[in-house]
Amino acid sequence: MIKRADVIKKYAALRRTMLESYQSAPETYSEAAAAMDKLLDICQKRTDAELVKQAIYYQDIIIDCERQMPLPSEPDGRTAGIYKVHRYTMQEYNEARDNLQILCGNNVKVGDVFGEWTVLRNLPDNIYVLCRCSCGKERPVSKYTLLTGKSVSCGHTRVINNLKRRRAEFIGKTFNEWTVLDVFPGREALCRCSCGTVKKMFLSTVISGRSKSCGCKRNAGHEQESEQAMAAGRAYKEAFTAEGLNVMYLGKKVNKNSSTGITGVGIYRNKRIGEELYRAYIVVQRKQIALGLYRDINDAIAARKAAEEKYFEPLQKQVDELKKKLKHKED
Numbered sequence: 402m403i404k405r406a407d408v409i410k411k412y413a414a415l416r417r418t419m420l421e422s423y424q425s426a427p428e429t430y431s432e433a434a435a436a437m438d439k440l441l442d443i444c445q446k447r448t449d450a451e452l453v454k455q456a457i458y459y460q461d462i463i464i465d466c467e468r469q470m471p472l473p474s475e476p477d478g479r480t481a482g483i484y485k486v487h488r489y490t491m492q493e494y495n496e497a498r499d500n501l502q503i504l505c506g507n508n509v510k511v512g513d514v515f516g517e518w519t520v521l522r523n524l525p526d527n528i529y530v531l532c533r534c535s536c537g538k539e540r541p542v543s544k545y546t547l548l549t550g551k552s553v554s555c556g557h558t559r560v561i562n563n564l565k566r567r568r569a570e571f572i573g574k575t576f577n578e579w580t581v582l583d584v585f586p587g588r589e590a591l592c593r594c595s596c597g598t599v600k601k602m603f604l605s606t607v608i609s610g611r612s613k614s615c616g617c618k619r620n621a622g623h624e625q626e627s628e629q630a631m632a633a634g635r636a637y638k639e640a641f642t643a644e645g646l647n648v649m650y651l652g653k654k655v656n657k658n659s660s661t662g663i664t665g666v667g668i669y670r671n672k673r674i675g676e677e678l679y680r681a682y683i684v685v686q687r688k689q690i691a692l693g694l695y696r697d698i699n700d701a702i703a704a705r706k707a708a709e710e711k712y713f714e715p716l717q718k719q720v721d722e723l724k725k726k727l728k729h730k731e732d
């Protein structure tokens with residue numbers, strides 16, 4: 402059994418020789434090319450399960466590295482040492498790429514079929530191939546995703562399956578006065594009101610009950626309530642905007658996008674010293690105010706809390722008073 406490290410070394414050496422000699426020394430080049438063929442043959446004899454497992458491992462390294470460093474534009478101008486990444490070095494990144502090329506390269510050929518994809522031609526980086534989907538769409542797909550079955554089509558099958566499922570689920574169903582007649586790709590559906598009016602509607606509007614009828618029942622009080630609620634909502638918004646306040650102060654929730662799960666505290670990666678810090682901030686009237694970097698997350702939370710008291714409390718008071726005033730007007 403040939404060792405992985407040996408394959409990498411041999412592959413890299415042969416590749417270098419081939420690149421250096423293909424113009425100046427044809428003999429050296431063909432020797433190296435023959436050796437390369439032999440090496441790839443050996444790699445191909447590995448079992449598929451092994452190949453997939455290793456390919457996933459290398460792909461993980463590559464993805465991890467690419468997330469954490471800007472990719473150099475010139476593939477051969479890459480130098481190890483300058484790029485120090487979080488978990489892997491530039492050298493490990495290059496090795497992983499080479500390895501992936503060895504493992505996948507020989508197993509994906511022009512004309513091969515993977516699910517709906519047909520391979521059209523190789524691409525220069527040796528990691529991607531140009532593929533055509535059965536629906537006609539052409540796109541570069543990585544050999545790794547083809548071999549591991551992670552990509553089986555351009556996604557059109559998902560759209561079709563999704564539509565099939567929605568048609569089976571909703572056609573013929575009745576929501577309030579609406580009966581669903583047909584469901585189209587995207588958001589729209591053809592619906593018939595109990596009065597006979599047929600109209601194109603957003604399916605979600607009908608299902609959720611935001612629309613209960615074509616409007617024919619409105620006078621019967623069906624939709625009057627929602628009309629009233631909408632008018633009230635508009636009045637609130639207008640009043641807040643006139644005072645220069647933001648509606649978001651009403652019932653503030655934790656921001657799901659926060660990298661720490663705590664509103665106003667994010668993770669800051671200092672690439673130079675390779676350390677993660679906690680960054681506290683607050684958004685007031687749509688402007689973000691920085692509250693400093695902290696080693697301890699509790700310090701960052703405390704900074705955010707203090708800022709909330711400073712910035713939000715006066716605003717919240719203003720909001721509460723405005724709400725009270727509007728409530729009086731309604732009554």
Ligand SMILES: [Zn+2]
Nearest residue numbers: 534536555557
């Ligand atoms: Zn397709």
Ligand SMILES: [Zn+2]
Nearest residue numbers: 594596615617
């Ligand atoms: Zn109607």
